[in-house]
Amino acid sequence: YGQKSLVVLFRFFIFFTIVSAIFTSAFSHSHSSKLQLDHISIEHGLPSNTILCQLQDRMGFIWFGTKNGLARYDGYEFKLYQTSNNDAYSISHHYINALHEDNLGFIWIATDAGGLNRFDPRSEQFKSFQHNSSDANSLSHDSITAISSADNGKLWIGTSNGLNLFDPENETFTLFFHQKDNHTSISSNNI
Numbered sequence: 001y002g003q004k005s006l007v008v009l010f011r012f013f014i015f016f017t018i019v020s021a022i023f024t025s026a027f028s029h030s031h032s033s034k035l036q037l038d039h040i041s042i043e044h045g046l047p048s049n050t051i052l053c054q055l056q057d058r059m060g061f062i063w064f065g066t067k068n069g070l071a072r073y074d075g076y077e078f079k080l081y082q083t084s085n086n087d088a089y090s091i092s093h094h095y096i097n098a099l100h101e102d103n104l105g106f107i108w109i110a111t112d113a114g115g116l117n118r119f120d121p122r123s124e125q126f127k128s129f130q131h132n133s134s135d136a137n138s139l140s141h142d143s144i145t146a147i148s149s150a151d152n153g154k155l156w157i158g159t160s161n162g163l164n165l166f167d168p169e170n171e172t173f174t175l176f177f178h179q180k181d182n183h184t185s186i187s188s189n190n191i
Helices: 002-032
Strands: 051-054 064-066 069-073 078-081 098-102 107-111 118-120 127-128 144-149 155-159 162-167 173-175
Touching: 051 098, 064 098, 098 144, 107 144
Parallel strands: none
Antiparallel strands: 051 064, 064 069, 069 078, 098 107, 107 118, 118 127, 144 155, 155 162, 162 173
C-alpha cells in the first residue's frame, strides 16, 4: 500500500510540474508581448469615419460600409468603391447599410436608397437590383436594411417596405408583406 501511495504522489508531482510550466510559459508570454492598436480613419483612406457595417471575406479582405461609400481593406491600404454616373458597373449608392458574402464568394451590399448590389470579386464589377414598379418580381423597395443567406443559396433581403426572398439563379424576388387580416403574415413591412 505504501508503494502505491508513492506512485500516486509521484504522478501528482509530475502533473503539477507540467501544469505549472504551462501556466508560467503562458503568463510570461502574455506579459512579454504588447498589443498594438492602430486607429484607421479618413486620413488613411476610409471614405467616412462612420462605419455602418463590416465584413471579412473568404480572401481575408475587410469590407467597411459607410455613409459615404464602400471600402475594401487589405491590412495596408484601402480600395474605395463609390457611385459613378459614367460607370454602369459601379455601386448604385454611397450609403451602405449591410454587407454579406454568399457561399459562392459574391459580396452583397445593401444600400439606403440604391437597392441591392452584388460585387463579383473576379471581375470587380457591381450588378444592381432595384425596385421596378412595373415588375412584380423586382425588389420591393430600394432602401435595404438586412441581408442573410438561406440554406438553399437564396438570399433574404429586409427592406423598409417588405421582406424579399431573392433567387440569384433566376434573379427574381418573392415578396412578403404585412397583411392586416392575416396573422401568419410578417408583423411589419419595415424590416
